[in-house]
Structure formats: structure tokens, C-alpha cells
Amino acid sequence: MRLQGLVAGLLIVLAGCGRAPPSLSPPSLLSPPGPEERVVSAKPVQLLWALAGPPAAKPVRRITYLLPGALSTSAIFGPLRQPVSPDHLVMEYRFPGMQGQPLVPAMRIHQVAATIAAHAARYPDARIDMLAFSTGGAIALEAAGRLGPGRPARLVILSGATPFPGAYDSALRGSVALLRAAISSGPTSMRAVWTEYYKTLLYGYGWRNNPEIRRKAEQRAEADRNQLTLPVRGRGRAQTRDLLGWRLSEAALASGADILFLHGGVDPVFPLARARRLADRLGAGLCLVPGGGHLLMTTHPGILRRAGDYLEGRWQAGECATGPLPGRAGAPGN
Numbered sequence: 001m002r003l004q005g006l007v008a009g010l011l012i013v014l015a016g017c018g019r020a021p022p023s024l025s026p027p028s029l030l031s032p033p034g035p036e037e038r039v040v041s042a043k044p045v046q047l048l049w050a051l052a053g054p055p056a057a058k059p060v061r062r063i064t065y066l067l068p069g070a071l072s073t074s075a076i077f078g079p080l081r082q083p084v085s086p087d088h089l090v091m092e093y094r095f096p097g098m099q100g101q102p103l104v105p106a107m108r109i110h111q112v113a114a115t116i117a118a119h120a121a122r123y124p125d126a127r128i129d130m131l132a133f134s135t136g137g138a139i140a141l142e143a144a145g146r147l148g149p150g151r152p153a154r155l156v157i158l159s160g161a162t163p164f165p166g167a168y169d170s171a172l173r174g175s176v177a178l179l180r181a182a183i184s185s186g187p188t189s190m191r192a193v194w195t196e197y198y199k200t201l202l203y204g205y206g207w208r209n210n211p212e213i214r215r216k217a218e219q220r221a222e223a224d225r226n227q228l229t230l231p232v233r234g235r236g237r238a239q240t241r242d243l244l245g246w247r248l249s250e251a252a253l254a255s256g257a258d259i260l261f262l263h264g265g266v267d268p269v270f271p272l273a274r275a276r277r278l279a280d281r282l283g284a285g286l287c288l289v290p291g292g293g294h295l296l297m298t299t300h301p302g303i304l305r306r307a308g309d310y311l312e313g314r315w316q317a318g319e320c321a322t323g324p325l326p327g328r329a330g331a332p333g334n
Contacts, residue, residue: 062084065129109246110249134159141157195221263289289303
């Protein structure tokens with residue numbers, strides 16, 4: 001029974017819980033609570049936070065929005081959190097339950113996207129960049145669609161989420177991996193199960209089959225064990241459930257944004273085939289990382305250099321071979 005409870009709790013992170021209420025479209029950095037949340041959260045919640053930028057009186061010529069995935073923060077983007085010029089403003093989105101944020105209101109993709117667009121509208125002459133990971137990719141695509149005509153953005157999306165039924169498929173596959181992780185670690189604790197599942201996130205479902213990959217996965221999992229953010233106390237549900245029903249909007253399809261997907265060939269959360277179809281729908285570039293799982297920034301830290309080069313215009317998607325199979329593409333960084 002304890003084993004079943006652990007797996008059931010972990011599955012909430014992948015599958016969400018119930019149907020999310022309609023998204024809101026706030027005209028500022030603050031998100032007013034929805035009707036069902038006002039009794040718990042009486043004050044608006046700030047969604048976007050400035051990491052670095054020019055003083056208030058100075059012009060802003062460039063804005064980068066950092067959009068992490070569930071159970072993570074913008075720290076995953078490492079040096080790309082730093083501005084590259086005095087007129088460069090760097091903003092980050094903070095998920096519910098992270099970095100002091102309340103769990104209520106829960107993350108709503110279109111709500112965060114509208115907040116980003118409203119913030120960008122304050123700086124009509126600024127260039128817009130977005131760097132996103134996993135669930136943050138859905139936010140980036142929808143935000144780009146809300147910027148308005150003639151305001152294209154440049155996006156880099158690592159291990160990006162895919163539209164419906166992508167999250168449902170992820171939950172089904174994840175249920176098997178989580179059950180196996182729970183059995184392997186023994187019915188002990190949430191951290192033990194999540195640490196075991198972390199190995200799959202790092203290197204995909206086949207990490208046990210290759211002795212060298214297995215060694216790397218076990219070493220990394222042990223090293224990171226106590227730093228892993230667990231999906232407990234409603235955190236996973238608040239951060240992921242809206243992704244279940246996400247469908248790419250017409251505005252996102254017509255955004256005209258310059259988009260690059262960086263995706264692992266063995267991503268266990270959002271498989272390559274679905275990422276490829278999403279890139280094709282958007283007319284975006286896709287650069288494949290052979291052997292890469294979901295956590296590319298951890299297993300292939302050089303990917304961040306490529307992402308930065310793309311945002312700076314020093315590297316183009318055409319320089320990386322694309323294709324549906326890992327063996328037919330070049331790795332953009334190790």
C-alpha cells in the first residue's frame with residue numbers, strides 16, 4: 001500500500017489533477033487570484049521578477065525572459081541569466097511553490113504568457129528573447145503569439161513540452177518508469193523514488209542497458225540526491241496540471257517568432273517524434289542531441305553555449321543536422 005501511495009503521488013506531477021479552470025489575462029506583472037482562489041490568496045501574485053537590468057531611468061533595448069520547467073528555477077540556465085549589455089533586462093518566471101512563491105494560484109500557461117506580453121508592451125523598442133525549458137516552452141510559444149504583429153521574438157526551447165495529448169502520453173509512460181523506480185528503490189521515501197526516477201530523466205528509459213550510461217546515471221543521481229526538488233505538498237499539481245489540456249493557439253502558430261528546439265533523442269518526457277511535429281507546425285528549427293534525455297543542461301552542459309550563440313545570432317539552426325532519429329543528427333554541445 002505504501003508503494004502504491006508513493007507512485008500515485010508522483011503521477012500527479014506528470015498527469016495533473018482534474019481539469020484546470022479558465023486562464024486569466026492580467027495586464028501587469030501581477031496575477032490576480034481566480035474566483036476559486038480568492039479565499040486563499042487575497043493579494044495578487046507577482047509572476048515575473050527582474051534578475052538584472054539597467055536602472056529605471058535608462059533605456060531597455062533587449063529583454064530576455066527565462067522560463068524554467070516544473071520543479072526548477074531559472075538557475076538551470078546558468079550563465080545565460082546574466083545580461084550581455086547595459087541595456088539588457090533579464091526577467092524570470094517563478095513557478096508556484098518555488099523561490100518563496102505561494103502555491104495559489106496554480107500555473108496557467110495563457111495567464112503567464114499574457115503577463116509576459118503585457119510586460120514586453122512597456123518596452124516597444126526592445127528586442128525580445130525567450131529561453132525556456134520543458135513546461136516553460138509552452139509558455140514561451142503562447143507568449144510569442146501575444147506580442148502582437150510586427151513584434152517577432154527569438155526563442156530557444158530545450159526539451160520543450162508538446163501540446164495535447166503530449167502531457168497525457170507522458171503520464172502513461174511515466175507511470176511505468178515511476179513504478180519501476182519505486183520497486184528498485186524499495187518502499188522507502190519519496191526522495192528515494194524520485195532519485196531513482198531522476199536517472200530516467202537524465203538518460204531516457206534505456207539507461208540501464210549500457211554499462212557506461214548506467215554508471216553516469218547512478219553517479220549523477222547520488223551526487224544530486226539531496227538537491228532534487230520533490231513534487232510534494234501540492235507543488236507538482238500546481239505547476240503542471242494546466243499542461244494537460246494545452247493546445248497550441250492560432251496566435252502562437254502565427255507569431256512569426258524565430259524558434260529553435262533543442263531536444264534529446266531519448267527524451268522520456270516529451271518524445272522526439274512529437275517535438276519534431278511541433279517544430280514542423282511552427283516552421284521552427286530542431287536540433288537533436290543524440291542520447292540526450294530530458295535534463296540536457298545537466299548531461300550536456302555545452303547546450304547552454306549553443307543556446308546563447310543562437311540568441312546572439314552567432315549560430316543558426318541550419319548548422320545542426322536535423323532528423324527524426326538520433327543517429328542521423330549532430331550533437332549541438334556536450
